[in-house]
Amino acid sequence: MIDQSTPLPNVAVVGLGKIGLPLAAIFANNGYKVFGADINKDVVTSINQGESHVKNEPGLDHLVLNAHKNKTLSATTATSEAVAQSNIIVVIVPVLVDEQNNIDYKIIDRAVQDIAKGVKKGSLIIFETTLPPGDTKNKFGEKIEDISGLTMGEDFYLAYSPERVYSNQIIQDLQNYSKVVGGVNKKSLELASNFYKKALDCKLIEVSxxxxxxxxxxxxxxxxxxxxxxxxxxxxxxxxxxxxxxxxxxxxxxxxxxxxxxxxxxxxxxxxxxxxxxxxxxxxxxxxxxxxxxxxxxxxxxxxxxxxxxxxxxxxxxxxxxxxxxxxxxxxxxxxxxxxxxxxxxxxxxxxxxxxxxxxxxxxxxxxxxxxxxxxxxxxxxxxxxxxxxxxxxxxxxxxxxxxxxxxxxxxxxxxxxxxxxxxxxxxxxxx
Missing domain, CATH: 3.40.50.720 (NAD(P)-binding Rossmann-like Domain)
Structure with a gap:
């Protein structure tokens, strides 16, 4: 059980798709106040009504409704506003490939720009989106630095922890799979690990x-x-x-x-x-x-x-x-x-x-x-x-x-x- 005697930091979950929404709902049921962000207005509307737009995911409907009733989960299309209200930002938006199998960054580029506009000093940003090695730091960390004027590892902390779940059993997998976590420096790794221990109560594999x-x-x-x-x-x-x-x-x-x-x-x-x-x-x-x-x-x-x-x-x-x-x-x-x-x-x-x-x-x-x-x-x-x-x-x-x-x-x-x-x-x- 999570000790809720001390208020936990607010969390922004950027991307409320089939993985982002379960993450947001679990966080919101484990003592965190969660501000979800998504560009899809219909997704935002359904979540703010206590309804899950992700179907065939056992347990998710209950978690979303319960968080809605407890006022611990809300959603918005204004990513920067959600980020500005939060101390921890979890990024889980898609990176796909186009018809020529070239990496398509369009959606995540837009999300990172909005995150950089809202991030405040001392925040922890964790990417869960699957990325080519080096992108968290060299592509997105540096972009956040350029836009925000903050320095990664000092003014804001940066970590990466890939999603490793399977559709139709996401909530179960989040409990049973070890969470791989890496950070841009020791402090970033420590903050991210502590967050996941409290938010997911799962085993961790800290990497270098x-x-x-x-x-x-x-x-x-x-x-x-x-x-x-x-x-x-x-x-x-x-x-x-x-x-x-x-x-x-x-x-x-x-x-x-x-x-x-x-x-x-x-x-x-x-x-x-x-x-x-x-x-x-x-x-x-x-x-x-x-x-x-x-x-x-x-x-x-x-x-x-x-x-x-x-x-x-x-x-x-x-x-x-x-x-x-x-x-x-x-x-x-x-x-x-x-x-x-x-x-x-x-x-x-x-x-x-x-x-x-x-x-x-x-x-x-x-x-x-x-x-x-x-x-x-x-x-x-x-x-x-x-x-x-x-x-x-x-x-x-x-x-x-x-x-x-x-x-x-x-x-x-x-x-x-x-x-x-x-x-x-x-x-x-x-x-x-």
Whole structure:
């Protein structure tokens, strides 16, 4: 329990998205008064009404409502004002890559400018946004110095502690994962560590520098990307040798030093397909890191080639993609393999349909696909089904309805091959 006999410093959380809002809500329920800042007016309005705009995040609705009732959480679009009222500023706004995979700093640049205009002497600024090594100090620390006239490490303190959570279990992860913390100097590290001990009551891993903390987060994502690429490469080779890759993984991983990931139709989301470019674009442009990106992004091509090998031309075939989201049970399309499949199926002049229970018909249509309910009678006219994201709604899918279906491509190796095959439908997995 936190000792609240001494008032805790005010906290500004800049960026109230799927990670920023849980952080703000937890801080606000642990004795801190939190001023949230976000450029989205609808997000600000919902939070100020005690409602979470982030869905499917267990426990978050309660935390937001409770903080609202206790008047410990408020939100504003005026970042500088939120910062000016606070002693600790936590920055968690997105840094992504553009279509050419160049790092896109536009959103965070704007946020840092606003932070620099509001920061006061003695404040602690902590970046949680995933960044290329060196950016916290050399890009953003120096920008704050230039605009504010304050000196980092003396007039304001600077730390970095990467978010390391997984959608649908963020609050649980914040409790269970160790918090990696680095500071621009000893005082910055001490202040940040003390804050997280009180605010999150979690274990800490204090590292020697900002750059080490930054590097650790990107390295985590590169590891997973490389491991998945290895699994995808082995899965394709296993198919050539008529070997079941799922059995291989179970057998191989019984050895305690083997940690093969699962193969799949592609890798999506805000992390794994994006953050390797934070190394690639800073000089690590040769070797496994860049090669893995190519292997994983090519899995959609591989999937389409498997379909064409089975049924021939896709022109005028009715093809249904299950899952617009990048992964199961999350409403998020960033770098989703579904988008790559949509483009390729259009190039092959297929009749393209998408089902995703987390998205409305109009939301699906924006991606250039025809939305199709699983209760629609047209299901019986579908020629090919591609499982892209295994939402829980697909766990009991009735393939009897797909009377004309010739092939099911199970891009996540989650469907029942035996049941599908007994209906006279060809089944294809990845490595199976």
């Amino acid at each position: 520098s900002l750059e080490t903390a930054e590097f650790s987060k990107v390295a985590e994502c590169v590891y997973r990307d490389v491991n998945i690429a290895l699994a995808n490469e082995l899965a394709q080779f296993a198919e050539d040798k008529s070997v079941n890759m799922s059995e291989v993984i179970t057998a191989s991983n019984s050895q305690p030093f083997s940690h093969l990931h699962s193969p799949g139709i592609g890798v999506g989301g805000h992390c794994i397909p994006i953050y390797p470019y934070f190394f690639i674009n800073k000089g690590l442009d040769q070797g496994l890191t860049s090669l893995s990106r190519k292997v994983n992004d090519n899995m959609s091509n591989y999937a389409i080639s498997k379909i064409k090998k089975r049924i021939g031309s896709l022109q005028n075939k009715n093809i249904l993609i299950l899952g617009l989201s990048y992964r199961e049970n999350v409403k998020e399309t960033t770098k989703s393999t579904a988008l790559l499949l949509i483009d390729q199926l259009k190039d092959n002049r297929a009749n393209l349909f998408v089902n995703d229970p987390l998205f409305s018909d109009s939301e699906i249509a924006k991606y250039g696909a025809n939305p199709l309910s699983l209760n629609d009678s047209f299901i019986s006219e579908i020629d090919v089904v591609i499982l892209q994201a295994f939402h829980q709604e697909y766990s009991h899918l009735d393939f009897h309805k797909f009377a004309s279906c010739k092939l099911v491509l199970d891009g996540r190796n989650k469907l029942n091959k035996k049941e599908i095959s007994q209906l006279g439908i060809q089944y294809e997995g990845i490595g199976n």
